[in-house]
Amino acid sequence: MRVLTHLQRLEAESIHILREVVGEAERPVMLYSVGKDSAVMLQLARKAFFPAPPPFPLLHVDTTWKFRAMYELRDHMARVAGMELLVYQNPDAIARGINPFDHGSLHTDLWKTEGLKQALDKYGFDAAFGGARRDEEKSRAKERIFSFRSANHRWDPKQQRPELWRLYNAKKAQGESIRVFPISNWTELDIWQYIQLENIPIVPLYFAAPRPTVRRDGLLLMVDDERFRLAPGETPVARSIRFRTLGCYPLTGAIESHAQTLSEVIQEMLLTTTSERQGRAIDHDQSASMEKKKQEGYF
């Protein structure tokens, strides 16, 4: 007899989900955002299909405003996994010069929400793996593992299919697609502990180091490159910071920290008093903002 730990159970469940999609979808893809959740999802995919490389490409819906360190790790991990990496940038957003300084929530809408829809349509993907977890946010707690999107990518919370046992119904009409969340049941602590146990490479920004920062609207922002517009009288200050989540650098708040190892990061997370999405500007717009974004097609 062997009692599986909760992490072993979660790993087996996620691998099962990844294989079901490959068994039933015509053209799956993995959305890869280079964050810690993506890192775990990619590791699970490599395990699920070993010794073959995962039989689908990675898709990065790029905003051009990610941290430089994220682009470096992205390209490295695709090579290590032996997978094709597709990078999609919304041409409309490029043409209009959409950026987080001038355009606020339009930035997320055009680069990410619209960019994702365009990329899925362009390549004809009918199933897209995403690294969302149910413990992240209230409306995600009710998301199914297989989440159906209409031909125009909308999510209808009242039309979701019941998911019983380990039986996933992946049947869909022409034009419909599925978002699949293999790590739905993982918590933030599970993710960190798995990264530690499996020794999974993650972006160094998750660890504390002295970095140039400014404080703005209650968020601690990192000045990652010369595109960062300083307000009059604003001067970057070197602070020991790290990130709990990674997005576009001018929109992602850092925390002051001295956690330089995974153990220290986990310790800090367990002792912290704020939830991980607190550092993201977009969630504060309105109370049910994440749900609204989801219905519109935000991942």
Next chain:
Amino acid sequence: MTDHTRQPSYQADALIAENIDAYLAQHQHKSLLRFITCGSVDDGKSTLIGRLLYDSKMIFEDQLAALEADSKRLGTQGQQIDFALLVDGLAAEREQGITIDVAYRYFATDQRKFIVADTPGHEQYTRNMVTGASTADLAVILIDARKGVLTQTRRHSYLVKLIGIRNVVLAVNKMDLVGYDQARFDAIVADYRSFAAAIGIASFTAIPLSGFLGDNITTASAHTPWYTGLPLLTHLETVALDLTGAQTEPFRLSVQWVNRPNLDFRGFAGLIASGQVRPGDAVRVLPSGKTSSVARIVTMDGDLDLAVAGQSITLTLQDEVDCSRGDVLAAAASPPQVADQFEATLVWLSDDALLAGRAYWLKLGTQWASAQVQQPKYQINVNTLEHLATRTLELNAIGVVTLTTDKPIVFEPYASQQELGGFILIDKYNNATVAAGMLHFALRRSQNVHWQAIDVTRTAHAEHKHQRARVLWFTGLSGAGKSTIANLVEKKLFALGKHTFLLDGDNVRHGLNKDLGFTEADRVENIRRVGEVAKLMTDAGLIVLTAFISPFRAERDLVRGMLDAGEFLEVYVDTSLAEAERRDVKGLYRKARAGQLKNFTGIDSPYEAPSAPEIRIDTAAMSAELAAELIVARLLKDALPGA
């Protein structure tokens, strides 16, 4: 008075602060308990879960600040914190003040990790409760102490038993509102015990509590000195779980995917449903029955010498045997059964009721089949446990049925294994998951099924008549002209010396189908029988003409599926409703409009027009005579050799 206004302390375990690695080592080896909470509307499920999260310190400051603001704006508890708002996620349900879906929550204590499925209480969402229960190890059934055992309590308890959850907690909530009265508690427990015994729940743990005030949640309440059991959370942390039971059963693995990175490697990937496996073990591939032995258990962390139920693995075999997705690898000496007809319990999950005779997709493990459900043997009234006669199953109905699949299924009775005994049914047209099912036993083992071998084949029958068997399936509204045109076609074919037979809707209803009415379910059965008769006639080599409204695409496609490719020719007699009603040859539209005829196609019952018929006749554009000539000409092209 329990202090429910205190701020959470956020004093994490000293161990986290002092020795994080020791904490992680301990945390890593915690077991996992998945449980569901179920009960009626307003029993306080969301409040209870919010309270568990709050008391186990899973709520952060920013969430608490949002909660306090929300409580003042939306809460039902005055100025106090409304814990239900913590877990009621969707905006729509916030407005209605009810939970409308299954939500999963996560928390951990020093003893265990927990995944909670918060399942809704009101009747129309029973499907979500079944969903939540299907992956749970334990069920918390909530009762409002003021109301006692309700219809919904019985329904949920019955479902918990049906799904096979062995650990049941009866949480008698809102004890504060009955003055923590022991007599009230005892009466509810006694009432519940008699119902539980009747449905086979032999034991349960009853706890008096208040989710709102926190009594008997994490610590024993001073208000219930008469209660000697454990608080709810302590019970959840310590209740014994059968985590290794599946490992003692024979080995089963549903193959999800065949891994072929190169010509030298062929691995079979899947999650072990039961048992254990080691290299060298003899295994059997089902349904083919071929045997081999395990060569390697391959993982990215290196080959394993043992894998157990619950693990996702990749196996290679010693021999080159046929095996693909949908096959089951099993211990060679004790394989599961294979059959194509079963008795099963169905829980109907869809607004569209069961149509007996219609084909649905069935998914069990990684196996897919087309399945027909016969008219239910009975429906179960979960309040009285009575067996009720029924012809269909509607949303939330539970019934026992006979189910026939178009190919053999590898299975175990659900009572002995969920993985190979639980299945879902899927509507072939809108792809919705319409039912959850549990197989009881095989009614007919597939190895005993033999078709009578016939020496004079269907081809020989047809060749003898110098023709090819065909079914000309006329469909269209009542009064469209189906029978008229079909009659003309038959006359012309007869004149050409062809062997034909016309099956007319009205005539069949006078004999073969005189027991059927005009409800949706009866119309499906009507067409199924006509389809079977038409098929027998094609076996005899005949050209069969049928004239039935046959309003549903699904049934027309069902008949198409019974026949060989090319044998079924759908003839859509296309007449607008206005025109058919204007003609009203039999006076039926007038009656239907007057409300004297129920379920009349086009009036109060839908007609689903063919999307790609082989032949379309526009009756506004041509006479019946011309239509008949067109149809015969089309038939001459491929079905009348030598004609």
